[in-house]
Amino acid sequence: MPRPPLPVGTWGAIRTEKLDPNRHCARARFRDYDGKTRDVEATGTTGPAAIRALKEKLRDRVAPNDDEITRETHISTLANLWIEEITEEEHVSRQTIDRYESVVRTAVVPSLGNLRIREASVGRLDKFFRKVAKDHPAAAKVAKVVLGQMFALAVRRGALTTNPVRETGRLRAGPRRKVVALDTEHLDAVRAAIRMWQQPTPGKSGPRPTGDLADIVDLMLATGVRIGEVLALRWADVDLAAEHPTVTICGTIVFVKGKGFFRQEWTKNDAGYRTVVLPRFAVGMLLARKLTAADNPIDAIFASRRGTWLSPHNIRRQWRQARTDTGLEWVTPHTFRKTVATLIDKEANTKDAAGQLGHATENVTKKHYVQKPALAPDNSHILEQLGAGRTTIVPKRRDHGPRQAA
Secondary structure, three states, rough: OOOOOOOOOOOOOEEEHHHHHHEEEEEEEEEOOOOOOOEEEEEEEEEHEEEHHHHHHHHHHHHHOOOOOOOEEHHHHHHHHHHHHHHHHHOOOHHHHHHHHHHHHHHHHHEEEEEEHOOOOOHHHHHHHHHHHHHHHHHHEEEEEEEEEEEEEHHHOOOOOOOHHHHHOOOOOOOOOOOOOOHHHHHEEEEEHHHHHHHHHHHHOOOOOOOOOHHHEEEEEEEEHHHHHHHOOEEHHEOOOOOEEEEEEEEEEEEOOOOOOEEOOOOOOOHOOOOEOOOOOHHHHHHHHHOOOHHHHHEEOOOOOOOOEOOOHHHHHHHHHHHHOOOOOOOHHHHHHHHHHHHHHHHHHHHHHHHHHHOOHHHHHHOOOOOOOOOOOOOHHHHHHHHHHOOOOOOOOOOOOOOOOO
């Protein structure tokens, strides 16, 4: 019966041989990662020294191949090769790749870039993630995604047998933010802040404010869409002549390094592609805007003075300026989205709120967009059993004596 082969990545018995008084050789048969078994040897001044040298050599053994990724490849090189791969495959959006590159440049390479792939132990990676998460929980999660995909590439190329990122511990979640929506008083303050900001001020530098900000806020409150989706709307996406006027959300404004802001022809997810019915106040605003808006080559409802797409960053900046000295620092464009979800959930249900916002499931809507405590089921009839046998004591009326006449 033939001897069973060695498991891949292991070696057999170590043999030593004395070559001269100060030189010893240790040898072993090693089954490489390509399945072939080869002789590996190392030398040392003594037998034990040769064995130690051989074991270190076997531990760091790299399968003979022509691949550019091996156990000796630096993590910085692996990062570059991974970025090249996901860019060529075109399965990841350009803005996501830009975010990944930023994390690689600012976090991964400075801390781990000089390590070789074989040196990226689970403990070392876990320590890195926790260090980043201490001050930047969100950045740590992105770094874990990035390194997880990088080492998955190393596994596919045969440089590793397992992905060490998978064995690292779970990262702590950032502080849970309470969902806060706007009430009627807040909405009045928002509109007053915008009116104040749009008034011409003597000596105020910069271009004169337009009516865009007020109309953008109204349309966000009328639809619950994201700021990038509002700015990507075209007149062709609106049907104001229908019995129930609608707007179709079918794109968003994104930023790509080297290209700037442009309209992406799809929404954040598949559920985001939707048609929503407009309330009357939004229809009135759009009709008035249609009568006075100048034509632009991109058919945008909200276009810059040069006829280009407006930047979400600039709209957010305008809102920060408008809310100055109003006590509305906590209100962001995303707050309008939460306000829409909270109102629909209150007057209808969470499913309708999720559909309005373009969420694939109700869980995200309920967790991050609806301002209300979870409603526990009515178990009062069950809990009544815990009061069995309890005697109700009626408080004895205190006699304070006759009242004195005034």
